[in-house]
Amino acid sequence: MKTLGLFAFQGLALALLGSAPAARAADYVDLRRIEPVQGDAAAGAEKAATLCFTCHGANGVSPVPLFPNLAGQHADYLYQELLRYKSGTLPESPMTALVQPLEDADLRNLAVHYAGLALDVPPPAAAAEPAILDRGGTLYRDGDPARGVPPCQGCHGADAKGHVLAASEASRDTQYRTYPLLYGQQAQYVATRLRDYRSGKLVHTSNDFIMRDVASRLDDASIDAIAAWLAALPAPR
Ligand code: HEC
Ligand code: HEC
Structure with missing residues (x-):
């Protein structure tokens, strides 16, 4: 009986596997298993x-x-x-x-x-208000637990220079090099992308789904504050 139950379960699982990935494969690109990129x-x-x-x-x-x-x-x-x-x-x-x-x-x-080019980004010409930069930095480091915003640093790095596993040589970790660096990134570009994730324009890869969920929890003021803080990171302290 037990064996029969197990077989029945496996059959069901296989039936699900048989249909689901085929349907999903057309819907989005799975970036969790990819070959490292090489080039000249x-x-x-x-x-x-x-x-x-x-x-x-x-x-x-x-x-x-x-x-x-x-x-x-x-x-x-x-x-x-x-x-x-x-x-x-x-x-x-x-x-x-x-x-x-x-x-x-x-x-x-x-x-x-x-x-391969040096990440030698100057700070933006006009710095944002200190209160806005503070809010941006707090969101980046700690998130906003009350609104379910995760800390950005968990995936983009404490210094915004990428995921902590991005340097790993293990093939399963290549996926972390598809998590972008945000250090010194242009504020308007960052804000535009976050709104694109939030409005559901970017739903084509496994990574899009991660950011779609994150961005859905951010209001406009938070988006602008994080963008301003990231762009100002290269400023001397
Ligand atoms: C669980 C991991 C994770 C967390 C947490 C996370 N991100 Fe991301 N983020 C990603 C991944 C993966 C991508 C690449 C998405 C893609 O390819 O569409 C990305 C992409 C981005 C991009 C696009 C960058 C570009 O160059 O186009 C921005 C901007 C961004 N994240 C900001 C944030 C902010 C701000 C937070 C915190 C509120 C955050 N992320 C939290 C994983 C994460
Ligand atoms: C006419 C201006 C223009 C030219 C020329 C241009 N780009 Fe872009 N690029 C943009 C804009 C604007 C974006 C931002 C997002 C968008 O609107 O798609 C972008 C975004 C990108 C991104 C995405 C970056 C990220 O963080 O996600 C890459 C990669 C990129 N460009 C590479 C290139 C390469 C390589 C070339 C030359 C073959 C090039 N671009 C030429 C305007 C340009």
Whole structure:
């Protein structure tokens, strides 16, 4: 009887497995098991010098607060983002048309090139109010338990330079290099992305679901405070 029960259970589990992943596979990209990205940084630098520098800066630090810095970002994260512009799962932007003609090898090379640049970001020209920066820093470090906001540092690093497991060589940990660095990131870009997660525009990867839940708990003032604090991080103390 017991064995029969177990078989029946396995049969049910298999039936569920048989249908569910197939249906889900089409719905979102699972980033929990991916191959580390490899590429030719010199070839990437050459492409970047003609195609990317006007918006992302010659050294990967953007001249405009709405355009993200790319310098020192994880290659695995950058590559996944580039793939997403190509497949159209990020909101339409200047990036969408730009990456269409690029080959997969170009995307890898560009990702490796930007990842290798020094994360040498200057603080923003105009600093936010101290009270706003304080609120942003508190949310980043401690979250807001009353509203279910988790501490951002748990996944983006105490210094906002990435997940603590991102440096691990173990293949199961490659996923943590798809958790982006936020240190010194452009405020307007960060705020826009957080609102994109919150409004449900980004629901195409296993990582999107993590951030969608986080952002759904943030109000506008909190989003702007965290964005201002992250952008101001490179300021001398
Ligand atoms: C005309 C301006 C422009 C050019 C040129 C441009 N980008 Fe972008 N890029 C943007 C903007 C704006 C965003 C921000 C988000 C959005 O609107 O999609 C962005 C976002 C990105 C992101 C996502 C970063 C993140 O943190 O998620 C990557 C990666 C990127 N660009 C790489 C490149 C590469 C590589 C090139 C050259 C092949 C390039 N960009 C050229 C404007 C540009
Ligand atoms: C449980 C882990 C986790 C927590 C906690 C978390 N994040 Fe994230 N975050 C991620 C992952 C994974 C991504 C990549 C999402 C993707 O690829 O769509 C991400 C992406 C982001 C991005 C997009 C960056 C870019 O360059 O486009 C921002 C901004 C961000 N998170 C801010 C925050 C803030 C602010 C908090 C705290 C309120 C937070 N995150 C908490 C895991 C987390």
